[in-house]
Amino acid sequence: MSSSRSGEIPHLVIQLLLGVLVCLLALGLVRLIAPFTVHRDGDYTLLAGHEIAYPCMGTFYARHDGDVVLVGVAHCYGGDGSRIADGSGRLVGTFGPLATFAPCDAADHRCLASDMTYITLEPDRIPWGRLDTVIMGRTGPRSIAGTHALACGDIAVGDTIEVTGVLGYREGRVLETGPYLNATDGDHFPCMIVTDARAVVGDSGGPVLLDGMPAGITSRSFSGLLAFTPLAEGLEALGLELCTSPDCGLEPPGTAVPASSTPAP
DSSP: BBSSTTTOOOOOOOOOOOOOOOEEHHHHHTOOOOSSSSSSOOOSSSTTTEETTTTTTTEEEETTTEEEEEEHHHHGGOOOOOOOTTTSEEEEEEEEEEEEEEOOSTTSSSSEEEEEEEEEEOGGGOTOOEEEEEEEGGOOEOOOOOOOOOOOOGTTTTEEEOOTTTOOOOEEEEEEEEEEOOOOOEEEEEEEEEEEEEEEETTTTOEEETTTTTEEEEEEEETTEEEEEHHHHHHHHOOOOESSEEEEEOTTOSSSSSOOOOOOO
C-alpha cells in the first residue's frame, strides 16, 4: 500500500491504530430514532445525492430483484425491516440488510464488503425515468447511464474523484488505498480509499464518482480527509444491480400495453 503524501495521513495497515478517526455518525445514536427523519427541508424527488437521514446521504439507485432500492451507508442503518422517513414525515422506504461477508477473520468486528446497506423504496418515492441520475451538488443532476460500478482494484493513487455531501460538491485525489481494521472502530473493510477532499459530519453516504464512473460511498473522515469504500463489492454482497438506465430495466407502473378489446371476428 502506498501514499502520495507520506506522513500526512495514517497508513491503513491491518491492526495499526489510527491517530485520529472521526466516524461520520455514531451508530448507537442513529438506532434511537425510528423512523429516521431528516433535519432539513428540500426537494426529495431525487434521493440519490440528497440528504435523507441526518447526517447521511442517499447514494445511487439500484434494483433488488424486481424492487427499486436506494443505496445507503451502513452506519445510518436502523436494522433490517426498519423504516426511514423524510423531513416531512413522509415514508421513504424500508431498510434491507448490511453488505456483510463471511467468514469474518476480524475478531469482535463487523466485516463489511463496503460501508453499505439499501432502502427498498415506497412506490411513490421511485423517480421513474431518472433512476440512472444522481445529484452532484452545485453541478446538478448527473447521469450514470452506460457506466458500471468500480471495484477497489479499479481505483489507484492519484485518481481524481468527485463527491457531494453537506459541504456540497468537491473534487479531490486518491491518496491511499488498503484494508481497514482499527481497534476503536467496530467495522472492518477489505478496502478503504482515502482522498484529499475535505469531509465533515453529514457527508456519510455521499456518492463518489471517478472519471464519471460510480466509484463508492463516503464512509469515514481521517483528520478531516474524506475516505470512501468501493461500490462494486458492496453491490455484489447485497445482491444489487446498479441502475444505469432510466427505468433500471423494469417496467414502470401504468406502462403495460393493455390487451386489445376488439372482439374476435
